[in-house]
Amino acid sequence: MCSVYRYQQPEPGTSRTVRFEGRHFGSEVSLFVVDADPGRGPALHVHPYAETWVVRKGEAEFTVGNDKTRGFAGDIIVGPANVPHRFENVGTGRLEIVCIHPSQTFEQTFV
Numbered sequence: 001m002c003s004v005y006r007y008q009q010p011e012p013g014t015s016r017t018v019r020f021e022g023r024h025f026g027s028e029v030s031l032f033v034v035d036a037d038p039g040r041g042p043a044l045h046v047h048p049y050a051e052t053w054v055v056r057k058g059e060a061e062f063t064v065g066n067d068k069t070r071g072f073a074g075d076i077i078v079g080p081a082n083v084p085h086r087f088e089n090v091g092t093g094r095l096e097i098v099c100i101h102p103s104q105t106f107e108q109t110f111v
Contacts (some may be wrong), residue, residue: 003027023104030106032099040095042086051085052100053077057095059091071097084111 003025010016022028031082044063053062055071056077062069062077064085071087080083089095101107 014047019106020036021105024068026085028102028104029076030101032101034095036089036095036097038089038092038094043110044084044086046082046084047101047103047109048057048094048107049080049081049102051079052102053079053087054098056096056098058062058089058093058095058097060097061090 004023005016005020018033020031020033022030041060053060053071053076055073055075055077057073060071062071062079062085064079065083069077070090086096
């Protein structure tokens with residue numbers, strides 16, 4: 001048997017980010033599907049596992065530890081466990097990015 005997480009259109013003025021926590025569906029993976037306006041992104045944070053980002057549309061600047069790099073549509077970027085990181089939409093349009101967490105739950109600490 002499979003489980004389906006149905007997309008629901010967000011209310012006007014609310015975040016367009018979809019949050020999927022695997023434990024609710026028997027999955028070992030959790031993820032965010034982010035749809036962010038220019039200048040937006042999460043604050044600096046860490047996880048006890050590596051995080052993988054798949055840039056679907058737009059341009060993001062990733063800060064991972066002391067390093068910065070740009071990601072563009074089609075790029076896959078991996079940040080190591082226990083290293084503070086964040087990303088920001090530095091393009092002129094919306095950023096679509098999938099943030100993959102290899103865990104049934106999100107384990108995230110903001111720094």
